[in-house]
Amino acid sequence: MALPDRIDPRPPRRIYRWDLDKTYLQTEFDTFAQLVRTALQKASEKQAVPGAAALIRELRDKGDSRLCIISGSPTQMRTVLEAKLKLDGVEWDELVLKDNVRNLLRGRFRALRGQVGYKLPVLLESRIRAPVEAEEVLFGDDAEADAFIYSLYADLISGRVDEAVLGQVLEAAQVYPDDRARIFAAWRAIPRADPVRRIFIHLDRLTPPAYFARYGPRVVPIFNYFQAALVLLADGELTAAQVARVAVEMVQTAGHNLLTLSNSFQDLVRRGLPIQAVAAPLLQALEGALQGPDAVLQAFRPLPDIVKAFTRRLAALGAPPPPPEPRTIDYLSVLDDARPRTHRARKRP
Amino acid sequence: MPARATTIAFDVMGSDHGPAEVVRGAAALSLEAPHVHALLVGDGQQIDQVLSETRHNGERISVHHAPDFVGMQEKPSEALGRTPNASVLVAARLVADGEADAVVSAGNTGAGVLACARTFRLIPGVRRAALASVYPTRTGHGTKQDPFSLILDVGATVDATAEDLVTFAVMGSAYARIISKNQHPSVALLSNGTEATKGPPRVVEAHARLARHPDIRFVGNVEGVDIPKGTADVICCDGYVGNVCLKMLEGVAETVVELANYAYHSALRWRVGLAMLSNGLKQLKDVTDWQQYGGAPVLGFDRLFIKAHGRSKAFAIANAGKVAAKAVSSDLAQVIREGLVPVNT
Numbered sequence: 001m002a003l004p005d006r007i008d009p010r011p012p013r014r015i016y017r018w019d020l021d022k023t024y025l026q027t028e029f030d031t032f033a034q035l036v037r038t039a040l041q042k043a044s045e046k047q048a049v050p051g052a053a054a055l056i057r058e059l060r061d062k063g064d065s066r067l068c069i070i071s072g073s074p075t076q077m078r079t080v081l082e083a084k085l086k087l088d089g090v091e092w093d094e095l096v097l098k099d100n101v102r103n104l105l106r107g108r109f110r111a112l113r114g115q116v117g118y119k120l121p122v123l124l125e126s127r128i129r130a131p132v133e134a135e136e137v138l139f140g141d142d143a144e145a146d147a148f149i150y151s152l153y154a155d156l157i158s159g160r161v162d163e164a165v166l167g168q169v170l171e172a173a174q175v176y177p178d179d180r181a182r183i184f185a186a187w188r189a190i191p192r193a194d195p196v197r198r199i200f201i202h203l204d205r206l207t208p209p210a211y212f213a214r215y216g217p218r219v220v221p222i223f224n225y226f227q228a229a230l231v232l233l234a235d236g237e238l239t240a241a242q243v244a245r246v247a248v249e250m251v252q253t254a255g256h257n258l259l260t261l262s263n264s265f266q267d268l269v270r271r272g273l274p275i276q277a278v279a280a281p282l283l284q285a286l287e288g289a290l291q292g293p294d295a296v297l298q299a300f301r302p303l304p305d306i307v308k309a310f311t312r313r314l315a316a317l318g319a320p321p322p323p324p325e326p327r328t329i330d331y332l333s334v335l336d337d338a339r340p341r342t343h344r345a346r347k348r349p
Numbered sequence: 350m351p352a353r354a355t356t357i358a359f360d361v362m363g364s365d366h367g368p369a370e371v372v373r374g375a376a377a378l379s380l381e382a383p384h385v386h387a388l389l390v391g392d393g394q395q396i397d398q399v400l401s402e403t404r405h406n407g408e409r410i411s412v413h414h415a416p417d418f419v420g421m422q423e424k425p426s427e428a429l430g431r432t433p434n435a436s437v438l439v440a441a442r443l444v445a446d447g448e449a450d451a452v453v454s455a456g457n458t459g460a461g462v463l464a465c466a467r468t469f470r471l472i473p474g475v476r477r478a479a480l481a482s483v484y485p486t487r488t489g490h491g492t493k494q495d496p497f498s499l500i501l502d503v504g505a506t507v508d509a510t511a512e513d514l515v516t517f518a519v520m521g522s523a524y525a526r527i528i529s530k531n532q533h534p535s536v537a538l539l540s541n542g543t544e545a546t547k548g549p550p551r552v553v554e555a556h557a558r559l560a561r562h563p564d565i566r567f568v569g570n571v572e573g574v575d576i577p578k579g580t581a582d583v584i585c586c587d588g589y590v591g592n593v594c595l596k597m598l599e600g601v602a603e604t605v606v607e608l609a610n611y612a613y614h615s616a617l618r619w620r621v622g623l624a625m626l627s628n629g630l631k632q633l634k635d636v637t638d639w640q641q642y643g644g645a646p647v648l649g650f651d652r653l654f655i656k657a658h659g660r661s662k663a664f665a666i667a668n669a670g671k672v673a674a675k676a677v678s679s680d681l682a683q684v685i686r687e688g689l690v691p692v693n694t
Contacts, residue, residue: 207404208402208403209401223407223408224408259354262411263408263410267410267411270412317414
């Protein structure tokens with residue numbers, strides 16, 4: 001039998017959507033000087049958030065996933081950002097950057113900082129091209145409006161948000177009419193499904209986790225990517241060995257240790273995330289992962305200490321709290337989260 | 350060289366403000382000091398409630414559930430006997446077991462000292478522990494020019510012997526060297542006169558022994574009036590006298606505030622005068638704010654216990670955590686051990 005000339009890639013079963021700045025990259029642009037420094041950085045000077053690259057590599061390992069990156073960085077930074085991703089061994093399918101020069105030339109000054117009018121249409125248009133059955137896991141941060149936008153996106157395609165609410169949200173977020181039209185058009189073109197499994201919010205600004213309770217248990221605030229990997233292990237998205245590799249990268253590159261990892265584990269349990277069951281397979285996997293001769297890994301040993309540290313942190317808790325209840329998000333009551341962050345407009349604890 | 354990673358066990362329960370201020374203090378510490386981990390000991394549910402609403406770094410905080418606590422008004426020995434899982438005792442046990450390096454507590458002082466006695470070991474050469482306290486003085490001390498001196502003991506050992514007083518001098522001197530960065534702290538004995546022969550026999554004997562001590566900068570006896578003047582960096586006395594002095598200093602400070610309040614409401618010209626002085630008074634208050642210091646140590650054990658003021662707010666608790674971490678990373682117990690060698694030989 002003759003082989004076909006071209007083999008189409010398998011349709012993705014999973015779609016991972018990542019923000020870049022403060023989610024994947026450790027970026028500071030709160031002041032003008034930081035903004036300039038960030039813009040002038042070479043790829044080799046950019047730092048990924050510890051564990052982020054390892055997590056992406058492990059998520060992509062199965063080969064049936066798609067990595068879509070959507071960033072507020074300007075299109076002029078494409079070359080350096082692509083170089084950085086390649087340096088980290090990250091392969092992507094989509095990399096969407098913001099065309100702020102075009103916004104400037106058209107006098108669309110609100111769009112320079114606006115998040116909803118930029119990210120929501122891109123997310124929806126990307127979803128049109130995805131198979132209906134493809135599930136999604138989204139990664140953002142607490143510096144801008146990621147929790148709001150990702151949740152709204154998830155609830156739009158599942159049909160939990162109606163046209164009237166969407167209209168009010170876009171109005172409040174001061175979205176330009178053409179972006180508004182794109183959002184409505186894309187939304188109507190997407191078959192209804194409920195594909196978004198998790199939304200991870202990297203706590204770059206260390207916003208108190210309870211702040212995100214308004215978005216329900218689908219949104220999981222995380223202090224680091226070991227925590228994201230643990231939740232994905234419990235969700236069946238990763239294996240224990242893969243989580244162990246994420247942990248090892250964090251130990252090797254960012255000075256994490258037994259204490260920070262076991263504290264991170266306990267933090268999730270205290271927040272009601274059902275991850276206790278993954279402790280045993282994870283410890284077994286860590287045993288395998290830590291067999292190398294690397295000096296940092298040697299410091300991570302011996303295994304009985306690791307087991308003791310994790311089990312002590314778990315045992316110390318008493319009865320773990322029940323998992324948080326699912327809730328319907330009242331987008332109109334959290335509209336402030338959708339507005340561009342300025343020094344005055346957003347007041348977070 | 351990066352600072353040594355240190356875990357501080359915070360006894361979350363039993364302070365005047367309840368668990369919230371202690372948790373917030375530990376949360377603040379987790380943001381400021383990357384090398385310090387906080388182990389919060391107390392009611393897990395209450396701790397998590399506060400923590401989830403407070404900005405903190407979850408990588409540097411963990412919780413150990415302890416269901417009971419000793420109230421401020423409770424008799425320590427009875428309360429600890431009744432509640433073996435009281436937070437202060439659990440925190441001390443965690444330190445003794447190596448889970449943490451030091452305890453910070455703003456709860457019942459007696460229960461704290463008793464928890465240390467039941468859980469920690471005395472440093473060889475130390476017969477009785479001492480509770481030290483910092484108090485504001487007129488002059489600055491050490492390279493940091495701290496406007497505080499150290500007085501010990503203020504209540505742990507009611508009837509100290511001459512040997513105990515010498516040990517207190519060694520321990521206080523070591524603490525001042527580490528915390529106030531005062532390389533040669535002056536040490537004095539509290540007595541009823543500056544002459545070497547003044548005071549009860551134990552003070553006279555301690556004076557003679559301290560005068561011969563090669564590593565202590567002993568400046569002789571001081572009187573009560575010298576305490577607020579800051580004549581010495583470290584003042585030693587037995588717990589009975591120290592506690593009376595400390596309470597009197599607190600009483601005087603409160604009375605001054607009450608008198609000023611009375612004056613403020615009595616006559617317009619006094620009100621105007623106080624208003625004109627308000628900036629200076631605020632500066633004075635800031636400089637001598639005990640919250641800067643966070644807490645005072647129980648000295649003499651192989652592990653460290655920092656007693657924060659019962660009224661401590663988050664700022665003071667965070668500072669108490671920093672003081673504890675600093676003492677641990679400088680190996681205070683070892684410095685005291687070394688200081689005791691000339692005493693014991």
